Amino acid sequence: MGKNPQKGMVQLGGIANPDRKFLGLKWKVLLLSSLILIAIVVSFTAITYRSLMHDFENQRDVQHQRYAREVEGLIDQISQNLHQLAQLIPFLEGMNTALLANNGANIAQTFDPYWAPLQLNKDIEMIRFYDSANRLLANWGHSESYAEENVMLGWVGKANAREQPISPLSCEKSCTQFAVTPLLVEGNNVGVVVIGIPLVDVVLGFKDISGSHIGLLLKEQGNRASSSDMRIANWNFQVAAHSREMNVAILNKAAELYRDFDSLEPGVQVFWNNQYFQVKPLRLEKIGALDKAKLIVVSDITSTIRTIQGSTQQSVMIGLVGLILSEILLFVILTKPLSRLKHIVFTLPLLARSSFQDFRTALYSDNQKQLLKDEIDMLDETAVALSYQLEKLEEQVADRTRILARKMDELSKERDFITHLLDIAQVIVITQNANGEILTLNAHGETLIQYAEKELKGKPFISLFALDGNLHDLSTHLEEIRGERRDQLRHEANILGKDTSVRNILWLHSRLTRHTADDPAILSVGLDMTEHKRAEGRLAWLADHDPLTDLFNRRRFQEELEQMLNLAARYKHSGALLFFDLDQFKYINDTSGHQAGDALLKMVARMLLSSIRNVDILGRLGGDEFAVILPQTTAEGAIEVAKNALACLSQGKISVNGRTHKALASIGIALFPEHGNNVHDLLAAADLAMYQAKEAGRGGWHLFSNEEKTRERMHTLVYWKEKIEYALLHDQFLFHFQPIMHIRDKTIDHYEVLLRMIDDDGTVLAPHLFIPAAEQTGLIHAIDHMVLRKSIAHSAQIQHRGQRVRFSINLSAHAFHDPELLSILNEAFSHYDADPSNFMFEITETAALEDLPAAKELMQTIKKLGCSFTLDDFGVGFSSFYYIRQLPIDVVKIDGSFIRNLADSPDDQILVKALCDVARGFGKKTTAEFVETAATLSVLENMQIDYAQGFLIGIPASADESPFRDYLKV
Structure with missing residues (x-):
């Protein structure tokens, strides 16, 4: 088996596939290492080549800048020579007289003998004389070859105005350097002379100072004739002048490769006549972008390019030799170890067939003792140890399989329990597949939406929703969950039941872990919020x-x-x-x-x-x-x-x-x-x-009518002010006590103190008759002080006789702006030795509305004494929910408008239940007023309201008629 491992592999049927092509690890290592080395050689060669070319380009750029400076210097030298020549003209024989006379004929006659020598010796092509008024006096040369007349007049005017020479360069029709110099005779400015010389000398002299060739190209004009051998057709230029050694064919070759002249800007290489040339325009500051002339430099770079190519070829050859030697060495090193490893690999499938003894025999038969251990020897030993471990594990697996069978029965029972739990849960539970189709629906969901699970199975989950929301956004979010781009989604939506009823559901969608394609992808749990929303709508309606x-x-x-x-x-x-x-x-x-x-x-x-x-x-x-x-x-x-x-x-x-x-x-x-x-x-x-x-x-x-407004109001206020003052002075105020019952214990817990005033004729007046006048006249504070003192005195008197009665006292809105309120409370509790825990103070929203921070601070101070607070008229407005959270309230009193018809009004029952839940959620107790029937009390008891107040519990009674009347007698 050790001699023919492949044959052994075939005999292991099912463990390895003998039909698959086999490539040994040794060849894979050699192939991979060869690819890596080739990549290294190619990369190194490319980097070397790019570096050499980059250095060469930088060197050429520096050299090109030097060319530009040299050409600029030649042009400046020509310009300086022209100005020197112009300054000598007044000293020519007869010229000073002719210039002072400002006569063009005299100037032409006097200067004409000098024109021919200047043409021949100085290459002057044009001379013009202008007077100080910019008028042309005499000229030599052909004007059509030079700048436009208007441009030249501009130069003349500038020189006359400044009396300073200028050196313009014009390349409109041909490149000519001009010297525009003022003429001074006997210290007077007699005009301007304009001298023009072509730039051909600059072109011809460039080779001598730079070693490169330069050419002057002019833009072809419609009326300009040019020979075909001097024309660059693709660029629409003709060669006006060039170095004697420069071949125009090089420029034609460059024009064939680069038809756009602007693409020559960084410099291009041209291979011509087995040589390399660099062609690059020469930008000069004196030649503008709008001029029709271009200077172009042609440099022979053959030797440099061939040097770079030689260095690159040498790098490639060295890399290939190193590659071959590395592969040979690697082959020699890997052959024997990988052969041993190959034997182990083809023997390992025996472990998959649980042929542990055969596996160990095969390894021992091929085991050769090594002088020093290596990784393969350790692999042999590990494989043998693994065979013993696997043999032991196989025995354990057999034992645990029997245990697993028993546990599967237990899991089946747990699954049945979970299924039953989902059915009885008071929420909708739906599972969806990866396509958003419904897989399962629990029993509560069937009851709520009137559909059976089999009716919805396979239907899109989105089809359950009523068409009154943004289903597109919902579908997009669910798709994000199915696509594992989102874990959860929470939203509210209306669903349409089978009976066309619409229910508001709060949904929570969660992504499930899937092991197979048939597993559920999304778990959707819905809580029915229909009744809650109805109660919220009722609360919003009741606010107005x-x-x-x-x-x-x-x-x-x-x-x-x-x-x-x-x-x-x-x-x-x-x-x-x-x-x-x-x-x-x-x-x-x-x-x-x-x-x-x-x-x-x-x-x-x-x-x-x-x-x-x-x-x-x-x-x-x-x-x-x-x-x-x-x-x-x-x-x-x-x-x-x-x-x-x-x-x-x-x-x-x-x-x-x-x-x-x-x-x-x-x-x-x-x-x-x-x-x-x-x-x-x-x-x-x-x-x-x-x-x-x-x-x-x-x-x-x-x-x-406006006439009776002030009279009536003053009459009313004066009338009630006198009554209130008289009642305070003669103690004509009367307390009534209405019992408040603890519903669960059916015992009276405390009494609300109700104020009455006795009129002159003995009539008992209700608070709404005199309290508004007291507030407008400022007597409300005196009434508050009187009520507090008398209430505390009554409570202390009952307390000292061994009984305990708790009083609930209404505080007016003005009490929170009374600076004496806190001191009167402290004084009364101390004077009468009364227990503050026997007192509850009832406030309304109006009492705290004007200055909530001040009201909160005062209430907290009073609570530190041991008193408690009740929020009256709870539920009338939404602001009540704000005050119950902001103020230190102990009890909330639900407004009687919700209690009167509670037994017969389902809407009021929903509302009161919601108010009770809100109060209980904030840790507050609740009192219901206007309890007048036993049916109403029964409903309140079922809602777990804490206290009840009303005619059913007891009507307001005076102190003499109250249950604690005996404790108030002297």
Whole structure:
């Protein structure tokens, strides 16, 4: 087997494929190392060649710059010689007289003998004389070969003006160097002489100083004739002058390779007549880009190129020799070790067949003792040790397979448990494949969307959604999860059930790890948020509406009124405000109960809506007060609407327990902007007008007038101010206590302290009659102080008799701006030795609205004494949620408008449940007021509301009628 390993491999069937072509590791190493060495040789040669060429190009660039300086120097030398010649002209015999005379004929006659020698000896091609006024006096030479006349006159004018020579170079028609020199005779400027000489000498002399050839190329003109051997057709140039040794054929060869003359700028190589030449334009500052002439330098670089080529060939030969020697050496080194390794490789398949003994025998038969161990010897030993280990592991695998079979049964039971858990989970659980098609749906999902799993299997998951959202974005995000570019997606969307019902679902999509193509790709879990969204919508609606009548509440009505006042002021419109107050409404509540009062309020709301225009705005301001905004109307129009409303209300009546109640109202009318241009003043005017209507006789209307505004208000304030001061002085204030029950224990937990005032005739007055006047006159602080002192005194008296009663006291909005409040509390607690933990203070949003930081600081200070706080009217506006989080509240009192009809109103039940959950989430206890029926109390108990207050629990009673009356007696 050691002698024929391939035959052994064939005998191992299934372990190796004998039909595949085999290439030994030795040849693979040789092939790979050859490729690497070749790449190294080629790279090194290329780098060497590029470096040599780069150095050569840099050297040529430096040399080309030197050429430019040398040509510039030759041109400057010619220009200097011309100026020297021009300065000698006035000293020629007779020229000074002719120039002073400023006579062109004399100048021509005198200078004519000198023209021919200058042409022959100095190569002068043109001379012109101009006077100081720039007029041509005499000239020699052909003007059409030189610059334009206007250009030359410009030079002359500049030289005359400055009296300084200039040296222009013109290549418009041929390259000529000019010297424009002022002529001075006896210290006077008599004109200008212009001398022109061609640049042919520069071209012919360039070879002598540089060793390279230079040519002067001129742009072909339509009227210029040129010989074919001097013409460069591809560039549209003709060779005007060149070095004697330069062959024009080189330029023609360059023009064939590079048709665009600008491509010669970096310098190009041309191979011609078995030689290498570099062709490169020579840029001079004196020859502009718009000139028709070009200078081009041709350099013989044959020797340098051949030197670089020779160095490159030598590098290649050295690299190839090194490559061959390295391959031979590597072949000799690898042959024997790789042969031994090959034997081990072809023996290893025996391990796959579990032929451990045969494997060890095969290795030992070919094992040759080495003087020193190497890696292959260690591989032999390791392979043998591995065979023993594998043999042992195979025995362990057999034992563990039996154990695994038992555990598979256990996993099957766990899988059944998970399946059952998914079915009973109160969420939708859906799995999708890689194409977004539904694979599974749990039992709760089937119940919720009315589809069976088999009906949805294979359908796109996206088809479940109602067409009211951005399904394109959702589809894109799900595709990102399936494409493993995203792990999770959370969103809300509406799904359409089989019964066409729409449910709002909060989805969480997660990417699953897949082992096969059939495994689920996405797990989608959906939580039904339909009822929660409905409650949120109800809360949003209640922020602007009265829950009983569905009309705008006071806050929203005031916003509408303010907006209407702004529009009226902008567009100069007038309008009216109607203020309704139902007559004898308290009598209806007292005799027939709050349910009768609520029914009457609903009827009044419907009748008022039917009696006003579509553009009019109706709202319930609270209790039995309604108001209507009449935009763009007059006093007559407002009175007509009031009459119609009263006539409509007179037709309405309700019957409760054998009693019939009619809907009667008194209406106050105020016009805007006549009676007020802001919400407060207008409402006050309408309110005063309403009271005038009541005084005149119920069931009528009254139009406010400015004359009675101040008189009525002052009369009202003075009247109540005197009453309040008299009551404070003679202790005419009375406390009533209403019990508040702990619902779970069915025990009275504490009492709310309600303030009443005794009138002169013994009538007990409710707070809403005198508290507004107290706030306007500043007496509210005295009332707050009196309530706190008397309440603390009562609590201490009960406490000292061995009992404990907790009081809940209402704080006015002005209490938070009372600098004496905290000191009075400390003084009263200390004086009466009362326990502060027996006191709860009720505040409303209005109390904290003006200065929230100050209110928060004061409340925290009072809580440090041991007192607690209750937030009243919770839920009326969304701001309640803000205050419950910002203020140190212990208890929230849910507004009674949500409690009255709780047993019969599913909407109110959803809302109260949501309010309770919010309060409980913030760690607050809850109190429900206006609890009047046992059914309402039962619903509150099921909702786990903490406290209940209302007529069912107990009506407000005076101290003499309270359960703790015996403890208050002296």
